[in-house]
Amino acid sequence: MTNKLAILVNLGTPESLETGAIRSWLREFLSDPRVVTLPRVLWLPILYLFVLTFRPGKVREKYAEIWREDSPLRLLTDSLADSVGNRLQAEGWTVRVAMTYGAPSLDDTLADATSFERTVVLPLYPQYSGSTTGAVYDRVGRILARTNVLPNLQLINAYYTEPGYARALADSLGDADPGAHTVFSFHGIPVAQGAKEPYEAQCRETASAVAAAAGLVEADWDIAFQSRFGPAPWLQPYTEDVLTALGKAGRPVRVICPGFAVECLETLEEIDMTYRATYLEAGGTRFTYVPALNDDAAHADLIATLVRNGGA
DSSP states (O other), X not given: OOOEEEEEEEXXXXXSSSHHHHHHXXXXXXXXXXXXXXXXXXXXXXXXXXXXXXXXXXXXXXXHHHOSSSOHHHHHHHHHHHHHHHHHGGGTEEEEEEESSSSSBHHHHTTTGGGSSEEEEEESOSSOOTXXXXXXXXXXXXXXXXXXXXXXXXXXXXXXXXHHHHHHHHHHHTTSOTTSEEEEEEEOOBHHHHTTSSHHHHHHHHHHHHXXXXXXXXXGEEEEEEOOOSSSOBSSSBHHHHHHHHHHTTOOEEEEOTTOSSOXXXXXXXXXXXXXXXXXXXXXXXXXXXXXXXXXXXXHHHHHHHHHHHTO
């Protein structure tokens, strides 16, 4: 039996609710040119003088709303990896978790990759964006550049077209208020960045595929983009605006976030708390958040299939 390594990569999360831990994580995250593309000479003074001074406290308040014994993103990514590992163990796979920012780092998880016959690195981002999957590629490239003996390594670029992905999302809609208007909310990116990569098209293709699998007609759903940061225009329509309009119209809504593999700050706090309140304040009557696929069996099956195919 071959000895193979699969690394499931997620964005990352602060080590604790301590303000210092949050500041440290934000420093690493927001220092990446893949995340903030402004010239370093402009951005770094803003980051160190303003963002890292004032934002950690605000971010801590948001994390405190969703934190359990650890960050949901870490807990659920670990649980998903365990489920995938259980499916692949008999085939010779070891499954690990890495974070692009924070711990466990890609440096640590890839340290012994040459002792495995094959290594598959799977960023948990169904749609490709330079600020997510591209950042993982950058990290892996820098690690390999310091290595004399290179591992037999496969990076998975995107998996939004994998048949089991749309089916699992459609099934997750299930009986979640089936008469409500469905909003597919994806993480946004700046318009200038979106013009250079396939992310928006892949998000729209995903929403259409899930809607078709769920039996929704075009009038039953909308696509929107969330998590805007900074003054530049991002992909539109904005989730906040879509939900406000639906609230004013008195339309019941259900929101699903297909681009997030597991729950995180953007789903649990931004969507299910902040935007729920926005919708209700606008006059909305019924708001349902449809959970991420998380560590569900269908999701673990999907990820296991991706690993197998990537390591073939």
